[in-house]
Amino acid sequence: MPELFSGDLMVEERYDPKTVEQKWQNIWEEKGLFRTGADAAREKFYCLEMFPYPSGKIHMGHVRNYAIGDVIARYKRMQGYNVLHPMGWDAFGMPAENAAIKHGVHPSKWTYENIRYMKGQLGKLGLSYDWDREVTTCSPDYYRWNQWFFIKMMEKGLAYRRSSYVNWCPSCATVLANEQVIDTRCWRCDHAVVQKELEQWFLKITAYAEELLSSCDDLTGWPEKVVVMQRNWIGKSHGAEVDFTINGTDDMIRIFTTRPDTLFGATFLCLSPGHPLSAALVADSEGLEKVTAHYGKVDEKIGLFTGSYAVNPVNQEKIPIYIANFVLMEYGTGAIMSVPAHDQRDFEFAKKYGLPVREVITQSESSVSHVPGAELAEAYEGEGVLVNSGPFSGLASSEAKQQISAWLAEKGRGKKVINYKLRDWGISRQRYWGTPIPVIYCDACGIVPVSEQDLPVILPEDVKFTGTGGSPLLESESFLQVSCPKCGGRARRETDTMDTFVDSSWYFVAYCLGKDNITFSGKSLNPELSYWMPVDQYVGGVEHAVLHLLYSRFFTRVIRDLGITCASEPFTNLLTQGMVIKDGAKMSKSKGNVVDPDYLINRYGSDTSRLFSLFAAPPEKDLEWxxxxxxxxxxxxxxxxxxxxxxxxxxxxxxxxxxxxxxxxxxxxxxxxxxxxxxxxxxxxxxxxxxxxxxxxxxxxxxxxxxxxxxxxxxxxxxxxxxxxxxxxxxxxxxxxxxxxxxxxxxxxxxxxxxxxxxxxxxxADEEVELVIQINGKLRGKLMISAGLPDEQVREIALKDSKIAEAIGQKSIRKVIIIKGRLVNIVIGE
RNA sequence: GCGAGAGUGGCGGAACUGGCAGACGCGCUGGACUUAGGAUCCAGUGGAGCAAUCCGUAGGGGUUCGACUCCCCUCUCUCGCACCA
CATH class of the missing domain: 1.10.730.10 (Isoleucyl-tRNA Synthetase; Domain 1)
Structure with missing residues (x-):
């Protein structure tokens, strides 16, 4: 504590934040000042900050986030709103399990100890939470509802199982989320990640793609940047699917294109290496492997000729079929038609492999007569007028898109389609510390959901953590062995757990219900939820701009469609706060530039810590420490x-x-x-x-x-x-x-x-205002005048001012501009 | 590469709808109090100049009586997406 007053000089009591803060935190708690209940007579305000992962200690980013939220909550409370301001713990996740592997502490113990410590830290910050509504996602009372939602989604066909390629770390023996793959390597052990085909559970977020996209327009209280990111992530595009036959067979290759107007310019076809036909068409398996090895890499385009040809349905032209590393299996149909004249990627590929380039779109009438065979420097990707396109020549692109699509549909060779970049959400994790997926595998009955009355499926505590050989649940006989809910026969439990983003997709709904009171049924609208939802102000880091916020928007709609709430959007207003920066870099342990909130609170107190983090920058900007x-x-x-x-x-x-x-x-x-x-x-x-x-x-x-x-x-x-x-x-x-x-x-x-x-x-109101007098836009004098004087009088006063009069001299006054209560600009001639 | 945002004193940052550029804080300078000051209080503080004044919001052009603010071009930085056909 810095010495601020020497004892002799100051008779007054010194500011001692520690005592003061402790005192009032106790009083607030004793009085239960921040406890809230639904009250139809009062206008509600739901203020929410993103709940933390209990990693051990809070960091400055949390302090900033929660200080911002607390100001809003307290301000709204003083304004008379009935404010809901809850806090909880995003308590499932890999660090707990890694701690278990490394130090032999059970993830549960590790997590709950961290929660206890961090809760103490939040208490010291004097944050006005209603702790009666605290949620902890790793508690069975909470995650049983993950399981319940999952079962409800299975019933509606929104949860399903299929095989898919995943990021797999052979060393850790688990699936990695995309963000856990750093530069094609495992973030934890640095082992190279491979693509592996696995049976996975998916949530059908794509069923809501259109609604999630169109209602982006309603997110007027969100930063435009975040809304744009949401839109791009969903990635809607209009186009057509076209069926090409493989020459000499009855087999079809279906491609997706957003430019059916360029169909006559297709000079070859490309398949993704992962396309089912790729392996069938290629004899040279070594060559295919080489292309596969470069799949998804941006550096260069690699292709392999299959030896087969496809027939273009519009003109019966035979064009070669290639396998190309840049064609993604996950998007569209995994196959494309290549129009090198009008797509830069196809253009580069065509140059490399000596494939023909045929122009079918021109920018204007004058350039229609492009010299045949003349080298194009690059593809023209814009729209224009069709040429070399049979009966469609002369049409504008937009019209041609319609007509060609219609023509294809009529001949049964294609149709208009809408594609989304958004993929269904793979939620299976081969990890222990997460919500068990409530599914049972029975040899007789197949995949059977756990029945509702058997929820929750409890995560067993007595398991071993070796860090190798996959999920510890695979070793837990008591967990694995179960009888089939349908036939009663011997069956086996699903051992995968859910992605922790599931937990955070509805926690804001749980807060409305209160601790020990989280219950859902699709029977009738829940009055608590009707009162509190949606969140009026959400505050958190921009790093969740897509995933968490999109998943939450999805879940909110699922919950709506289960008849539980009316709310479609979870968060009316969103504030994305900037990062905390020190010495030009984001605060992080690895950079060694962290400031410990404990130290700060001990030395200066929470009021000072809060005040500084609020004063140094506006909330949405980065804060320089x-x-x-x-x-x-x-x-x-x-x-x-x-x-x-x-x-x-x-x-x-x-x-x-x-x-x-x-x-x-x-x-x-x-x-x-x-x-x-x-x-x-x-x-x-x-x-x-x-x-x-x-x-x-x-x-x-x-x-x-x-x-x-x-x-x-x-x-x-x-x-x-x-x-x-x-x-x-x-x-x-x-x-x-x-x-x-x-x-x-x-x-x-x-x-x-x-x-x-x-x-x-x-x-x-000021009764006097400072009048600024300019001559030709340059500041030439200031004087005080009484407020609200008519322009005429202001003009007179300005012109009478001795300095001004002197500056004007004999010159002519061309114009006098008067801005009320602010300035007079006198425009003078030579 | 594409998309979005930003560039203002020594530093963090202010500036309504186009109307005094630099609020507030930090730092710095001087003073007071003092054995002392790394505490506190008071005053000053964009740059140049003795001064009148001039120059200043990344750089260059433009619109305007007047531009940090609007328009065009260039540069730099940050973030997001990165072969989505």
């Missing part, structure tokens, strides 16, 4: 503390001026400044939560207040009015010191329960 900046925030709170302490007796004695009484000139000025500050802080919070400028306004007020010596009663009453309002404004930001000083000037507890202050527009 500064030790000196923290000192500045601490100094600010100390100044307030000292100021109130010094006048404590006077403040206690004075009744509030009620914002009306006239006092000394300085007193009136302070009164005005106070009203202006209330206005400014309120408007800055309302305007995209710009807390940094709100805090700056409070600093200005404090600067004015510290220069104010209230000798007379009237002035002291003004001063008290300023102090009270300052504390009220400060309350959402630095609640502990606000509470303490509020009490010390003789108010009852608690300031947190006071209404947000209102300003009086008349009191805030």
């Amino acid at each position: 500064s030790d000196k900046g923290v000192e500045g925030a601490y100094r600010f709170l100390n100044r307030i503390w000292a100021m109130v302490q010094r006048h404590q007796n006077g403040l206690r004695a004075a009744a509030s001026a009620g914002g009306k009484t006239s006092a000394s000139d300085k007193g009136r000025a302070l009164l005005k400044k106070t009203h202006q500050t209330i206005r400014k802080v309120t408007m800055d919070i309302e305007k995209e939560y710009h807390f940094n400028t709100a805090i700056a306004a409070m600093m200005e007020l404090v600067n004015d207040m510290s220069g104010f010596e209230p000798f007379e009663d009237q002035d002291m009453r003004v001063f008290r009015f300023s102090v009270e309002n300052l504390l009220l404004l400060l309350c959402p930001f630095t609640p502990h010191i606000a509470e303490e000083l509020w009490e010390r000037i003789g108010n009852g507890p608690s300031i947190s329960q006071q209404p947000w202050p209102a300003w009086d527009e008349n009191m805030a």
